[in-house]
Amino acid sequence: MDLVVTVQVEENYGAHGGGDKDYWKPKGGVQWVFPIKPQTMFWMWDEKFVRMKLQDIATLESSEFFRYTVLDFEIENLKTMDKYDIEENMES
Numbered sequence: 066m067d068l069v070v071t072v073q074v075e076e077n078y079g080a081h082g083g084g085d086k087d088y089w090k091p092k093g094g095v096q097w098v099f100p101i102k103p104q105t106m107f108w109m110w111d112e113k114f115v116r117m118k119l120q121d122i123a124t125l126e127s128s129e130f131f132r133y134t135v136l137d138f139e140i141e142n143l144k145t146m147d148k149y150d151i152e153e154n155m156e157s
Contacts, residue, residue: 068099
């Protein structure tokens, strides 16, 4: 099981120019993936608490040049199919 978090990335153009005024510009989004144990989902029912904790992580990852804002999250049951080489299969 994975907790997949969609995050907005913003760059501070003001920090690059040596100015004292922040100018944050959206630079797209990324997804963070946190592996979780199935039993962890039982305490994750409080969406407000989970969002708050994820934003704490986003704040820790932020700097004066980039900041991250949590937009959404979901629990997915993803399985890595690493025993197959998809590029090799596409070529054959």
